[in-house]
Amino acid sequence: MGARLSPEEPLPRSFYARDAVTVAGDLVGRVVRHRTAEGEVAVRLTEVEAYRGADDPGSHAYRGPTPRTTVMFGPAGFAYVYFSYGMHWCANVVCGTEGTAAAVLLRAGEVVAGLELARSRRPAARRDAELARGPARLTRALGIGRAENGRDLCAGGPLGLHAGAPVTAAARVWGPRVGLSAGADIPWRVYELNSPTVSAYRGGGRRSPGPTT
Numbered sequence: 001m002g003a004r005l006s007p008e009e010p011l012p013r014s015f016y017a018r019d020a021v022t023v024a025g026d027l028v029g030r031v032v033r034h035r036t037a038e039g040e041v042a043v044r045l046t047e048v049e050a051y052r053g054a055d056d057p058g059s060h061a062y063r064g065p066t067p068r069t070t071v072m073f074g075p076a077g078f079a080y081v082y083f084s085y086g087m088h089w090c091a092n093v094v095c096g097t098e099g100t101a102a103a104v105l106l107r108a109g110e111v112v113a114g115l116e117l118a119r120s121r122r123p124a125a126r127r128d129a130e131l132a133r134g135p136a137r138l139t140r141a142l143g144i145g146r147a148e149n150g151r152d153l154c155a156g157g158p159l160g161l162h163a164g165a166p167v168t169a170a171a172r173v174w175g176p177r178v179g180l181s182a183g184a185d186i187p188w189r190v191y192e193l194n195s196p197t198v199s200a201y202r203g204g205g206r207r208s209p210g211p212t213t
Contacts (some may be wrong), residue, residue, distance in 0.1 A: 031164040061107075
């Protein structure tokens, strides 16, 4: 990735223009910020999940492009936001080379700025650690929805990812993905060891020491 970035600097497009599994490991500890008319909320990412395209049965792009998944085919560094189960939004960052679908789902994190605003958006949360604990809770705390689909994360706009402080490989755990009918056993979910903000895993998969690429 070249020169080391300061924590407040936005991640460059070259950060995303890599394999999705590599990007996923490097996203833990980074900070996603979203500025709205209500104010700004920032979340330090503690859990993400990688998805590839034609070789990944768990990916929305497994069977090729559709109107919904067009943004996944690049270029890298854009947001892919979709409505899940008719109830909530999920946010992804597009990765890889243009024309080959890949993305990383932002699963969970710790609110590090805009705490009161995040609390107002998530009044059911019993603890601050639960404000962005899970992909739907994360987007709700950040105020991300349909309007953010296709946003350029590298353009200096209201939605972006910043360098933060990436965690070491020793502090990252890889394991099976969540909520999939196919490809769930592929260990492309990565999270920060011992973080209380990581979403609860339900599925009976086993912990893996690292990704299978």
